[in-house]
Amino acid sequence: MEMVFIAAAIIIGLGALATGIGFGILGGKLLEATARQPEMANQLQVKAFIMAGLLDAVPMIGVGIGMYLIFVVAG
Amino acid sequence: MAGTPVEYIKHHLQNLTFGKLEAGYQRFDGSIVSDTGWTFAHSAQEASDMGFMAIHVDTLGWSIAMGVLFLGLFRFVAKRATTGVPGGLQNLVEITFEFIDSLVRDGFHARNPLIAPLSLTVFVWILLMSALDLVPVDFIPHLAHLMGLGYFKIVPTTDPNATFGISIGVFILIIFYSLKVKGITGFAKELGMQPFNHWLSIPVNLILESLVLIVKPISLALRLFGNIYASEVVFVLIALLPFWVQWTLSVPWAIFHLLIIPLQAFIFTMLTIVYLASAHEDH
Numbered sequence: 562m563e564m565v566f567i568a569a570a571i572i573i574g575l576g577a578l579a580t581g582i583g584f585g586i587l588g589g590k591l592l593e594a595t596a597r598q599p600e601m602a603n604q605l606q607v608k609a610f611i612m613a614g615l616l617d618a619v620p621m622i623g624v625g626i627g628m629y630l631i632f633v634v635a636g
Numbered sequence: 637m638a639g640t641p642v643e644y645i646k647h648h649l650q651n652l653t654f655g656k657l658e659a660g661y662q663r664f665d666g667s668i669v670s671d672t673g674w675t676f677a678h679s680a681q682e683a684s685d686m687g688f689m690a691i692h693v694d695t696l697g698w699s700i701a702m703g704v705l706f707l708g709l710f711r712f713v714a715k716r717a718t719t720g721v722p723g724g725l726q727n728l729v730e731i732t733f734e735f736i737d738s739l740v741r742d743g744f745h746a747r748n749p750l751i752a753p754l755s756l757t758v759f760v761w762i763l764l765m766s767a768l769d770l771v772p773v774d775f776i777p778h779l780a781h782l783m784g785l786g787y788f789k790i791v792p793t794t795d796p797n798a799t800f801g802i803s804i805g806v807f808i809l810i811i812f813y814s815l816k817v818k819g820i821t822g823f824a825k826e827l828g829m830q831p832f833n834h835w836l837s838i839p840v841n842l843i844l845e846s847l848v849l850i851v852k853p854i855s856l857a858l859r860l861f862g863n864i865y866a867s868e869v870v871f872v873l874i875a876l877l878p879f880w881v882q883w884t885l886s887v888p889w890a891i892f893h894l895l896i897i898p899l900q901a902f903i904f905t906m907l908t909i910v911y912l913a914s915a916h917e918d919h
Contacts, residue, residue, distance in 0.1 A: 614903035618859035625862030628869040632645050633680075 565635040569627040576620030583616045641876050648872045650787045653683040655690025692795055699792040702764040743909040746916035755905050763901040765792045766864050773875040793864045799857040806908050807853035814915040863900050
């Protein structure tokens with residue numbers, strides 16, 4: 562049963578790592594592009610949110626599975 | 637409903653399941669089922685023993701209720717629409733309508749009168765269903781408990797059945813419109829000749845392209861499910877804390893969810909529009 566907790570921790574941890582790096586790069590590019598062309602700021606923000614939601618998908622699936630493992634499988 | 641914290645959490649994560657139990661099955665409270673019949677599950681073990689054909693009645697009920705609320709509200713506003721300065725509710729409906737209109741206009745370039753109403757439905761319905769997550773955890777399940785229902789989850793999008801239902805519906809539309817616009821030969825050619833345009837690489841192409849095709853509904857459903865399920869689990873966890881600490885955690889988390897819930901509904905809608913637009917693409 563302890564292995565289930567370690568598995569859930571690995572799933573959530575690696576997902577968080579990847580999301581952190583991904584969002585960091587995305588946000589940095591958004592700031593650069595906004596500094597270059599401030600009139601595009603609004604459109605760029607909308608597109609950045611869309612990409613943030615897509616990036617979030619697989620780590621969120623991982624968190625959902627991790628929560629299920631911790632609370633339902635491992636009691 | 638109380639007991640240990642683990643029991644509390646598990647209790648709040650179990651749907652109200654209506655299914656068939658075989659005769660001779662020993663139930664949660666020790667009684668034996670006399671004949672094979674359809675009943676509500678009284679424990680998580682019974683719910684999983686009911687098999688595939690069991691129904692989550694609470695998911696069904698709340699998703700239909702939210703659908704009726706959406707249709708009723710929008711119809712009510714549409715019937716009483718004024719051309720003068722709009723009131724508050726009409727303003728809200730008009731903002732939503734124009735938002736979806738601009739999304740579809742930017743993303744969809746073929747002619748299809750179904751797409752805009754479909755996107756509006758998907759967006760507002762998913763938004764309303766997920767917004768039920770903001771209702772404090774124990775309010776409505778406690779009322780249901782007083783009425784005799786053991787388990788009651790009010791957020792349909794925390795049930796993968798609901799999210800897969802919507803995404804499989806979108807998937808069927810993608811396949812239908814792909815076949816209708818491109819024809820069977822066009823569709824097969826698109827699956828078989830991309831990305832490598834050589835007749836020898838057809839097996840490789842088929843594997844890659846069918847993978848891309850299958851991932852679309854699966855990722856749509858699981859993205860929405862994962863986000864809302866994880867947030868619901870955190871709400872249940874926060875509900876376990878003593879009452880004087882709860883506000884410090886649940887208020888920021890609920891405010892964060894005022895962003896996440898519309899964002900996930902928006903992404904689902906946006907991806908639906910993009911997938912259907914690429915299904916209509918006829919080179």
